[in-house]
Amino acid sequence: MSIKAVAIAREDDRWGAYDLDPGELEDLDALTDAMRDLGEGLVVAFVEEDDEYLAIIRIDEDSSDPRVFLSDRRVLGTSDLAEALLSDALPLPAPRDGEDDEDDESAAMLHAQPIGDLDLLADLGTPATALIALIAEEGMLPGDVVAAISDRAGAGDILDEVRG
Numbered sequence: 712m713s714i715k716a717v718a719i720a721r722e723d724d725r726w727g728a729y730d731l732d733p734g735e736l737e738d739l740d741a742l743t744d745a746m747r748d749l750g751e752g753l754v755v756a757f758v759e760e761d762d763e764y765l766a767i768i769r770i771d772e773d774s775s776d777p778r779v780f781l782s783d784r785r786v787l788g789t790s791d792l793a794e795a796l797l798s799d800a801l802p803l804p805a806p807r808d809g810e811d812d813e814d815d816e817s818a819a820m821l822h823a824q825p826i827g828d829l830d831l832l833a834d835l836g837t838p839a840t841a842l843i844a845l846i847a848e849e850g851m852l853p854g855d856v857v858a859a860i861s862d863r864a865g866a867g868d869i870l871d872e873v874r875g
Contacts, residue, residue, distance in 0.1 A: 720750040726866035765853035780827035836863030
């Protein structure tokens with residue numbers, strides 16, 4: 712299993728980029744505590760697992776609750792990490808009843824089902840429509856989406872240094 716977790720933090724109009732230890736991502740509270748350790752201003756964390764999904768978590772200095780986005784709600788039922796991080800902040804997907812035919816299920820699996828705060832990055836150059844377009848673009852992996860979002864926010868070069 713490949714988990715990548717990075718964050719960008721803005722203090723005084725300057726960005727910093729940081730690796731987050733995936734082993735410390737027990738739940739949303741642990742993640743937000745780690746994010747708060749990075750700075751008192753805006754911090755945006757990106758968590759990817761096996762190129763299957765992207766979770767975006769944002770904290771601001773003036774808000775006590777994190778804002779969250781998940782590129783595909785279906786992983787809440789299949790990923791222990793996604794469930795641990797986001798199940799308290801996002802509703803779990805409804806279980807599928809066995810009456811659906813395979814063609815409908817196969818078609819549904821081709822399309823991501825984003826959930827959460829679609830506008831959490833609007834002030835950073837990625838409004839909801841752009842975020843959905845990035846997630847839905849064929850061939851875009853979660854890392855590509857993170858790079859595009861970071862570029863739009865003005866932190867692309869800084870993040871590239873951390874991600875390698």
